[in-house]
Amino acid sequence: MLANNKYLSRGIFAIILSALSTQAIADDLNGANTAWILTSTALVLFMTIPGLSLFYAGLVRSKNVLSVLMQCFAITCMASLIWLVFGYSLAFGDGGSMNALIGNLDNFLMGNISEASMAGDIPESVFAMFQMTFAVITPALIVGAFAERMRFSSMMLFSALWLILVYAPITHWVWGGGWLGEMGLLDFAGGTVVHITAGVGALVAALVLGNRKGFPQQAMPPHNLTMTVTGAGMLWVGWFGFNAGSALAANGDAGMAMLVTHVSAAAGSLAWMMMEWVKYGKPSVLGIVTGMVAGLGTITPASGFVGPGGALVIGFTAGIICYYATQAIKQRFKIDDSLDVFPVHGVGGILGTFYAGIFASDALGVFSGQGYNEGMTMASQTYVQIVGITSTFVYTGIATYILLKIVDKLLVLRVDEEGETRGLDLTEHDERGYDL
Numbered sequence: 001m002l003a004n005n006k007y008l009s010r011g012i013f014a015i016i017l018s019a020l021s022t023q024a025i026a027d028d029l030n031g032a033n034t035a036w037i038l039t040s041t042a043l044v045l046f047m048t049i050p051g052l053s054l055f056y057a058g059l060v061r062s063k064n065v066l067s068v069l070m071q072c073f074a075i076t077c078m079a080s081l082i083w084l085v086f087g088y089s090l091a092f093g094d095g096g097s098m099n100a101l102i103g104n105l106d107n108f109l110m111g112n113i114s115e116a117s118m119a120g121d122i123p124e125s126v127f128a129m130f131q132m133t134f135a136v137i138t139p140a141l142i143v144g145a146f147a148e149r150m151r152f153s154s155m156m157l158f159s160a161l162w163l164i165l166v167y168a169p170i171t172h173w174v175w176g177g178g179w180l181g182e183m184g185l186l187d188f189a190g191g192t193v194v195h196i197t198a199g200v201g202a203l204v205a206a207l208v209l210g211n212r213k214g215f216p217q218q219a220m221p222p223h224n225l226t227m228t229v230t231g232a233g234m235l236w237v238g239w240f241g242f243n244a245g246s247a248l249a250a251n252g253d254a255g256m257a258m259l260v261t262h263v264s265a266a267a268g269s270l271a272w273m274m275m276e277w278v279k280y281g282k283p284s285v286l287g288i289v290t291g292m293v294a295g296l297g298t299i300t301p302a303s304g305f306v307g308p309g310g311a312l313v314i315g316f317t318a319g320i321i322c323y324y325a326t327q328a329i330k331q332r333f334k335i336d337d338s339l340d341v342f343p344v345h346g347v348g349g350i351l352g353t354f355y356a357g358i359f360a361s362d363a364l365g366v367f368s369g370q371g372y373n374e375g376m377t378m379a380s381q382t383y384v385q386i387v388g389i390t391s392t393f394v395y396t397g398i399a400t401y402i403l404l405k406i407v408d409k410l411l412v413l414r415v416d417e418e419g420e421t422r423g424l425d426l427t428e429h430d431e432r433g434y435d436l
Contacts, residue, residue, distance in 0.1 A: 030121035032250040037126050040245025044133035047238030048140050049076055055231030055289075056144050059339050062223040063423025064148045065433035071152070075140045075159050082163055083132045085109055090164070091131070091171040100179040103172050120248060130245060135171075138194045139163050144339030145202030146209050149420055152428045154411045161403045162201060166396055170197055174388070184373055185388040186360060186381065188257065189246035191301025191353035192392040199346015200396040202337055203329075208404045209413055211336035213420050225285050232289035236265055239296045243303040256370075257303040261296065264303075264315030268295020271319025287323075290344060294322035297348035302356035306369040310359030313367060314352065322347050350389050357385035 053072040057065045079087075086105050093103030106112065110128060119127035139159040146155070171193050173180040180192070187193060212220065222228055243261045247254035272291025277283040298318035299311055306314065325343035329335050337343065361378050362371035372381050407413060414420075419427035426432065 028118055028121060029123065030249070033120075033248065034122045034126060036250035036254065037122050037130055037245055037248060040241035041126065041130045041133055043238045043241025044130070044137065044245065045076075047235055047242060048133070048137045049073055051231050051234030051238050052137065052140055053231065054227050055235060055293075056147065056339055058224040058226065058228030058231060059144075059222045059286075060147050061220060061423070062434055063425055065223065065425065066431055067152070067424035067428055068143060068147055069433075070429060071143045071155055072140050074152075074156060075143070076136050078156060078160060079136045079139060079163055080132055082160060083128075083135045087135055087163060087168050088128050088131065090168040091135075092128075092176045094177065095172070099177055100182070101172070102169050102178075103176055122248065127248070130248075131171075134190060134194060134242075135163060135167060138167050138190075138198050139201075141194075141198035141341055141345055142201045142205060144341040145206045145337045147338040148424060149209055149212055149414055150205075151412065151415050152424075154407050154413045157411060158205075158403055158407045158413075161407070162400065165403065166197055166201065166399050167193075170392055170395065173391075180388050180391070183384050183387065184376060184381070185353075185384050186305050186356040187301045187353060187388065188304030188356070189243045189300045191349045191356070192388050195297045195300060195345045195349025196353065196389065196392045197396045199342045199344075199349055200393050201400045202341035203335070203346060204397055204400040205404060206335050206337040206342070208401065208408075211334070212338065213417060215336045216330065216334055222286060229285060229289055232292060236292060236296065239265070239300075243300055247304060253304050256307070260303050260306055260308055260311035260314075261299055263308050263311040264295040264299035264318065265292050266295070267312050267315030268292055268298065268319040268322075271295075271316045272323050273319075275320060275323045290326075290340065291319040291323070294318045294344050294348050297345050298322070298352040298355070301349065301352040302359060302369075304370075305356050305360035307359075307367070309367040310355070310364070310369055314355050314359065318348055318351055321351060350393075353389050354382070354385050357382040 049072060053069050056072065057068045060068055086108055088110060089105050089107035090103045093105070093107050095101065095103045113124050113128060115123070117124035139162055172178045174185055174187050174193050175181060185192070214220070239261055240258050244254040244258035247257055269288045269291040272294060273283045273288045276287040295315035295318050299314050302314060322344050325347040326340050329337055329343050358378065359367060360369040360372055360381065362368045404413060415424065415427060
């Protein structure tokens with residue numbers, strides 16, 4: 001009887017402790033913030049599949065449509081598991097003496113995350129998943145540079161290595177407690193972490209692989225612009241989670257980030273459309289959706305720091321400058337960045353990161369943002385932004401080149417000429433996108 005009472009007492013004590021622990025978690029957790037980041041996480045994943053997948057798939061020729069869809073889908077799966085195993089730990093772990101450069105592996109398989117783990121006032125599981133969606137879309141963006149000519153096995157190996165050796169370290173530099181974050185770099189949602197890394201990686205990949213057969217003499221128009229516009233609409237909507245979700249709270253910062261994101265996207269779309277209208281006499285559907293992506297990519301690093309007036313300038317200039325960058329890459333330099341990843345995302349990320357140091361100022365009247373961090377001026381903040389841009393560009397370029405050369409030695413990067421002529425759908429997957 002006494003033994004039974006003893007076990008009963010222990011059980012009651014355990015229940016009380018559990019209740020107290022649950023109450024403590026509930027006291028720390030902000031339900032509104034958690035709900036918003038859960039929603040934002042779904043929106044960012046929606047950007048990759050189906051948004052980016054459809055956007056890219058419509059831009060390639062019909063014989064390669066499945067290959068692009070497959071690449072985006074496979075990267076989503078692979079990047080998610082890499083993030084689970086050690087990507088999150090490398091990006092956001094405390095690296096000790098190496099913390100300025102990289103995190104550690106203490107959170108292998110996210111072993112330190114439980115239902116009770118918190119990241120600020122939201123569950124750490126939600127934060128880790130939100131960041132996972134960023135790790136998914138960044139290597140998927142690079143797909144557009146080598147579309148229609150990279151072997152699937154090589155793409156998988158390159159994307160995995162790139163995520164570990166490029167994306168994770170730079171994420172740590174900026175958001176994980178590394179040296180750029182300590183310097184005070186303003187990158188609200190991924191100008192350096194996502195867009196410059198993806199853009200520079202894409203440019204290097206296009207140079208290493210070489211142009212598609214027939215480029216630039218042979219016209220290679222999109223095979224299905226309806227599909228591209230559908231994907232573009234999904235990207236626009238999903239981008240609200242990308243930028244406004246990066247506030248990590250349901251507050252004024254998130255609201256302003258959403259507003260300026262929309263303004264910049266609209267301004268970028270119209271600016272690009274007008275450039276084409278003036279040059280060619282007609283506005284194009286491809287132009288207006290590409291301008292939208294330019295506006296969205298350029299506002300991304302600045303979205304939490306600028307106001308609507310600044311966003312209007314950012315989006316409008318993004319549409320013009322990224323348009324000219326696209327013309328220069330393909331027509332002047334004859335580089336076959338197939339789906340314009342560098343001139344849109346890379347140039348947009350560089351512009352947006354620089355603009356964040358300008359329009360964050362609270363002294364620009366209607367173009368003002370929220371103001372700089374304590375001790376920073378426009379000159380000092382702009383210097384930090386330039387350091388962030390330069391270091392991200394250089395490291396990404398060198399590391400990407402080395403990784404591509406390694407993969408080429410191990411697996412061979414490019415399909416053979418016959419395979420490129422037949423199309424990757426058949427040669428890499430033995431399937432057709434259309435069989436009518």
